[in-house]
Amino acid sequence: DGRSEEAIHCADEGPGETWMVGLSDLEEILGPPKYDFQDGARRVSTPGVCTGLVWTTTGGLIQYIESSLVRGRGEKDLVIMTGHLGDVIKESATIALSWLRSHSWELNLESQLDDLGERNQVHIHLPAGAVPKDGPSAGITMVTSLVSLFSGRQVRSDTAMTGELSLRGLVLPVGGVRDKLLAAHRGGIKRVIIPQRNVRDTRDLPAEVLAGLKILPVLYVEEALQHAFLGGFPMRLSASL
DSSP states (O other): OGGGGGEOGGGOOOOTOOOOGGGHHHHHHSSOOOTTTTTTHTTTTTEEEEEEEETTTTEEEEEEEEEEEEEEETSSEEEEEEEEEEOOHHHEEEEEHHHHHHHTTHHHHHHHHHBBTTTTTEEEOOSSSSSSSSTTTTTTHHHHHHHHHHHTOOOOOEEEEEEEETTSSSOOOOOOHHHHHHHHHHOOOOOEEEEEGGGGGGGTTTHHHHOOOOEESBBBHHHHHHHHTTOOOOOOOOOOO
């Protein structure tokens, strides 16, 4: 198809030489694609899996978080964690589970959480185990993964998130947001949940990135849950005296 081809000048061949490059030639010239845009949809097709964003010294990356239930009667630890993790990220998982248990009534998950510790443990895994991971920014991703697991509902595959979670459910600002948003755009993500106080970090993003991403600022984790699930996540309202 001539419409999909462009003539490029090849300086090595001298002036006047042109090459016709079609779409079928790109992989041979540039190498295989770095991003499989269908991979995210496949990974998040199971309840308990959520798409997060992390920062590294080489830039932002997509980081999936997987949660599953493991049979274990009377185990000391409620959570098993794997994936080459540091102490801070492990604390984020503890906070996420504590917030979830303390809000089980509002989330309609009381019965699902009753057996936790007595009959079941939660296993949280961050793939790419050879890469060390630490920091607090996976907090809202972890709690969303757990809500997905216990509710049996899939998280939206077009949505990624980053943000520290406090024990009260506040979504606190994190670092590296600009690089994380660039990674989301490269990876085909369409919607990104970020802390409200990180909105200022989006101002110098390239126009094409801002046009391709729907940025969803949140102050509380309940807001993040509404954005993370198709159709939102129904919650009971706590009675106030």
